[in-house]
Amino acid sequence: MSDSHGKDSAGSTGGGHADEGPHEGPIKTPQQLIWTVVASFVIPIVIIILLVNYVAFGNKPAAGSDGLGAEAVARRLQPVGKVEVRDASGPVVVRSGEEVYKAVCTACHSIGAAGAPKTGDAAAWAPRLKTGYDTLLNSALKGKGAMSAQGGGEYSDYEIARAVVFLANQSGGKLEEPKAPAAAASGAAAASAPK
Numbered sequence: 751m752s753d754s755h756g757k758d759s760a761g762s763t764g765g766g767h768a769d770e771g772p773h774e775g776p777i778k779t780p781q782q783l784i785w786t787v788v789a790s791f792v793i794p795i796v797i798i799i800l801l802v803n804y805v806a807f808g809n810k811p812a813a814g815s816d817g818l819g820a821e822a823v824a825r826r827l828q829p830v831g832k833v834e835v836r837d838a839s840g841p842v843v844v845r846s847g848e849e850v851y852k853a854v855c856t857a858c859h860s861i862g863a864a865g866a867p868k869t870g871d872a873a874a875w876a877p878r879l880k881t882g883y884d885t886l887l888n889s890a891l892k893g894k895g896a897m898s899a900q901g902g903g904e905y906s907d908y909e910i911a912r913a914v915v916f917l918a919n920q921s922g923g924k925l926e927e928p929k930a931p932a933a934a935a936s937g938a939a940a941a942s943a944p945k
């Protein structure tokens with residue numbers, strides 16, 4: 751009889767079907783009822799715990815792979831090219847002579863590559879030092895022989911000047927630290943001035 755009302759097996763909501771006889775659900779014993787009640791609490795809780803785990807720790811990389819690590823993903827998302835914008839009016843970071851030397855000049859001058867006068871070789875530097883700081887600076891800025899302009903670096907003239915002084919003074923010279931050009935000086939002063 752109840753088959754004629756498909757929805758009825760889920761529980762009668764009453765309302766004029768009293769003539770269908772006693773309602774029969776899947777739960778027939780008190781034990782089954784207890785199990786059903788317990789399961790109806792436990793199963794959703796387990797599902798919630800699993801979902802929370804999935805959401806919170808879903809980014810776990812596969813074992814033995816860092817392919818999904820935040821760092822690895824960021825690396826892959828990097829733009830192809832990078833543009834370094836140097837704000838000429840911003841605080842000027844002036845590298846010291848030693849920094850420039852270690853970044854560029856050391857490549858040739860530490861080992862005397864391509865006939866470069868070796869750093870610290872006073873004998874090799876003595877005749878060059880005699881030509882004067884301006885000559886040396888000019889050579890470093892514009893290039894000389896196998897040395898390209900600025901030794902191939904991209905620095906301000908002032909930074910190259912400091913590198914020349916650093917290099918020369920490592921090699922028996924007694925040059926004075928070059929004065930900062932006016933623009934850099936005012937920029938540095940502005941940068942360090944209290945606001």
Ligand code: HEC
Nearest residue numbers: 855858864865866878886889890894895896897901913914
């Ligand atoms: C590619 C190699 C190379 C690099 C890099 C290099 N130099 Fe040189 N440098 C040379 C060579 C070679 C000479 C000798 C040139 C000559 O007398 O013909 C030289 C000579 C010099 C001289 C003497 C110039 C003169 O008039 O006698 C100075 C000063 C100097 N270098 C400074 C620098 C500084 C500062 C840097 C870094 C910014 C630098 N060099 C980077 C190869 C290099």
